[in-house]
Amino acid sequence: SQTIHQWPATLVQPVGSPLSLECTVEGTSNPNLYWYRQAAGRGLQLLFYSVGIGQISSEVPQNLSASRPQDRQFILSSKKLLLSDSGFYLCAEDRGTNYGYTFGSGTRLTVV
Amino acid sequence: DQQVKQNSPSLSVQEGRISILNCDYTNSMFDYFLWYKKYPAEGPTFLISISSIKDKNEDGRFTVFLNKSAKHLSLHIVPSQPGDSAVYFCAASAGGGADGLTFGKGTHLIIQP
Numbered sequence: 736s737q738t739i740h741q742w743p744a745t746l747v748q749p750v751g752s753p754l755s756l757e758c759t760v761e762g763t764s765n766p767n768l769y770w771y772r773q774a775a776g777r778g779l780q781l782l783f784y785s786v787g788i789g790q791i792s793s794e795v796p797q798n799l800s801a802s803r804p805q806d807r808q809f810i811l812s813s814k815k816l817l818l819s820d821s822g823f824y825l826c827a828e829d830r831g832t833n834y835g836y837t838f839g840s841g842t843r844l845t846v847v
Numbered sequence: 848d849q850q851v852k853q854n855s856p857s858l859s860v861q862e863g864r865i866s867i868l869n870c871d872y873t874n875s876m877f878d879y880f881l882w883y884k885k886y887p888a889e890g891p892t893f894l895i896s897i898s899s900i901k902d903k904n905e906d907g908r909f910t911v912f913l914n915k916s917a918k919h920l921s922l923h924i925v926p927s928q929p930g931d932s933a934v935y936f937c938a939a940s941a942g943g944g945a946d947g948l949t950f951g952k953g954t955h956l957i958i959q960p
Contacts, residue, residue: 744888769947778853778952779891779936794947825890835881835938835948838890 741839754813758826767829768809774822853951866924870937877939885934
């Protein structure tokens, strides 16, 4: 079986502060990993994806960055948060099955 | 430009009746479609999928229909149950690539007792 760990579950950060959200995956090697954001009225927006260590692709220009320092670790970061960064951030893994992705439990970020 | 569209932000259905959730897409390269269910403060969970070579896939109370000529798919839930109340996301992929699923904005299904 596979497990995706995301933390923290909730986070309140002031504008201009840094951000680091971590996602780790158990039970699989060389997974494709994704960061999605669910913002009000915008569904699930793909932010970054990674097919391997150090390989990051960005889907939309934004105030965020991602890194993959280890095979099973995917980190979402920001140097200075904006109000518009508020949302529900989801890490997902694609194991290449017909079940699409497996999502983590998400992090609710509120920038104040 | 949104390639996967769920035009109904919310849908209210009486318990025991059929729920029909609709999804339209514009990208002709999409060849695999999925439905996810999401409860508040949780990650989405996979519900059912369909390949473009099929026009119907059934799993228990859930059936997905695909109309390729109309670029339209729908999810039918029969009979609807209170636990079905959630946000449902339609998603699509093209060629099984690693560059991510494209999701719709979601439809909030409310099952009324």
